[in-house]
Amino acid sequence: MVTPNLSITLAGCHLANPIMTASGCCGYGEELAEIFPISKLGALVTKTITPEVRPGHPPPRTAETHGGMINAIGLANVGIDRFISEKLPWLSQQKTAVVVNVGGKTVDDYVAVSEALAPYDSVAMIELNFGCPNVNEGGLEFGANGAMAARTVAAVKRVFPRPVIVKLTPNVTSISDIAVAVEDAGADVVSVINSLVGMTVDVSSWKPTVTFNRGGLTGPAILPIAVAMVDACYQRVSIPIIGIGGIASAMDVVQFMLVGASAVQVGTSLFVHPDGPVRILKDLTAYLKSRKLASVTELIGKVEKY
Numbered sequence: 348m349v350t351p352n353l354s355i356t357l358a359g360c361h362l363a364n365p366i367m368t369a370s371g372c373c374g375y376g377e378e379l380a381e382i383f384p385i386s387k388l389g390a391l392v393t394k395t396i397t398p399e400v401r402p403g404h405p406p407p408r409t410a411e412t413h414g415g416m417i418n419a420i421g422l423a424n425v426g427i428d429r430f431i432s433e434k435l436p437w438l439s440q441q442k443t444a445v446v447v448n449v450g451g452k453t454v455d456d457y458v459a460v461s462e463a464l465a466p467y468d469s470v471a472m473i474e475l476n477f478g479c480p481n482v483n484e485g486g487l488e489f490g491a492n493g494a495m496a497a498r499t500v501a502a503v504k505r506v507f508p509r510p511v512i513v514k515l516t517p518n519v520t521s522i523s524d525i526a527v528a529v530e531d532a533g534a535d536v537v538s539v540i541n542s543l544v545g546m547t548v549d550v551s552s553w554k555p556t557v558t559f560n561r562g563g564l565t566g567p568a569i570l571p572i573a574v575a576m577v578d579a580c581y582q583r584v585s586i587p588i589i590g591i592g593g594i595a596s597a598m599d600v601v602q603f604m605l606v607g608a609s610a611v612q613v614g615t616s617l618f619v620h621p622d623g624p625v626r627i628l629k630d631l632t633a634y635l636k637s638r639k640l641a642s643v644t645e646l647i648g649k650v651e652k653y
């Protein structure tokens with residue numbers, strides 16, 4: 348049998364395969380490129396970029412949990428000016444699609460970062476982070492309020508000419524309501540999900556395990572929640588969905604695609620197996636062959652529900 352076709356098209360962008368990195372789990376890509384050729388990725392997603400340089404919260408800002416981790420990094424990043432001068436030139440030379448994740452405290456912040464990125468064609472898409480649970484301002488309120496999310500998407504769409512992905516928070520009553528609101532406002536893609544609010548306590552010191560007290564829970568423990576949320580969004584929106592949450596194997600990818608994801612992002616598992624995406628691609632190809640599927644797109648939304 349011929350090798351199955353792994354390529355996909357996301358809002359008009361051609362990706363060599365559906366495997367992307369998740370924001371915040373491989374910085375700006377340089378370290379990952381020392382582990383494997385990042386041209387193997389469908390796309391690389393950067394850490395959230397804000398208008399200002401942010402040092403983030405003091406350590407400890409990550410802690411292990413059963414089947415995952417808590418993080419409260421606090422959106423540490425180099426800020427948009429240094430990102431453009433120091434990080435983008437290297438990223439632009441990589442033979443993979445570059446997605447820049449965008450954050451801010453106000454609608455104007457999202458617009459300013461998106462507008463600054465607009466002239467750079469090497470930024471194939473931007474992803475709006477509407478759900479950071481570990482900052483005091485500009486985190487969850489953007490993703491938890493459909494009207495505010497919609498207003499922000501509409502404002503960003505006016506200044507950024509290429510596809511806009513909206514990354515949704517699971518820390519809401521109905522994630523699909525927010526997905527519908529941002530689709531109506533012009534979002535091209537939604538990514539589902541960001542981290543869940545979580546907290547763990549050190550029983551020796553009686554202190555929370557991260558200095559922000561609470562953080563974002565990620566990793567294999569959240570996979571079933573994320574799959575259910577992708578399924579819920581797929582019932583209600585017609586724009587493509589990127590599945591995120593606990594992905595560590597090709598079989599995890601298949602689950603997300605069967606419930607409607609067109610692509611996926613790999614996050615926490617990169618800290619355990621930084622070369623995981625290479626193994627996932629190999630195993631995904633073998634799976635498609637075993638199922639006699641010619642293209643990975645044949646999986647999308649094909650779950651056979653009871």
Ligand SMILES: Cc1cc2nc3c(=O)[nH]c(=O)nc-3n(C[C@H](O)[C@H](O)[C@H](O)COP(=O)(O)O)c2cc1C
Nearest residue numbers: 369370371395418476541565566592593594614615
């Ligand atoms: C250490 C760490 C830092 C993260 N930083 C960001 C970030 O800057 N922006 C963002 O949108 N998501 C961030 N995330 C969330 C991930 O992109 C992803 O949505 C989440 O971890 C769920 O996927 P996973 O279970 O595969 O890690 C971060 C996650 C981790 C673990």
